[in-house]
Amino acid sequence: MSTEQTADGGDEIAVENPPPGTVVQVEVPEHPLCQPWVLWEHKQLEKAEDWSNSIRKVCEFSTVEEFWKYWSFIPKPSEIFFDGQSRKEVEGRTIEAFSLFKKGIRPEWEDPANKSGSELSCRKMLPVDILDLYWENMACGLIGETVDDGDEICGCRVVDKGKARPGAKTLFKIELWMRHDNIQIAERLKGRLCECLSDGEGHSKGRSRHIPDFEYKKH
């Protein structure tokens, strides 16, 4: 028996002298996340409709591979949020926010994990490609546990705050929700979050870097 590396240089696999020309099927174990996460969508509410009706669970995942499998099928904010002309419908629904939360925590203030918590939020007219980048970087930073070194974060949201009438300005909100109302913890997480968000944001001529500025508030 010999061992070979997988194409991505990852885990070694055992190969037991296959005859030449044989297609060898190998099961490479998936890479578990520290904990399972759930992605939610929030549809645009009709007037007087209850907030909790706006929330729908989209998927849950507990490995890196599952995350990317779902992520590549979920619309990017730029594909559906207000772009200065309209919001785009997804299967008859207009989505105005996505939330990514640890499994077991609903993306609402009323959940016991959020009730006495707080949030960092950044409300900005970001170019849509930067919005997509921030959303993906934030998701990866949370599920990869690079932003939080404890269990302070409950989840995050990306919200379309545009007025959704032709000609109106685009406006988006990025939020990080925390378990506690503690400004010192929030400041620490904010530093790491800002670093994480702009990862991969190139400088092109005539375009300055977007510095996300976060405000802290208790729920």
Ligand code: MGP
């Ligand atoms: P928001 O999207 O958090 O925006 O909530 P913000 O910054 O509070 O206000 P705005 O000026 O941008 O509109 C918008 C509205 O959605 C709130 O005023 C609530 O009516 C409702 N809402 C939002 N959240 C996150 C919750 C929640 O967790 N629970 C309930 N019950 N209502 C919520």
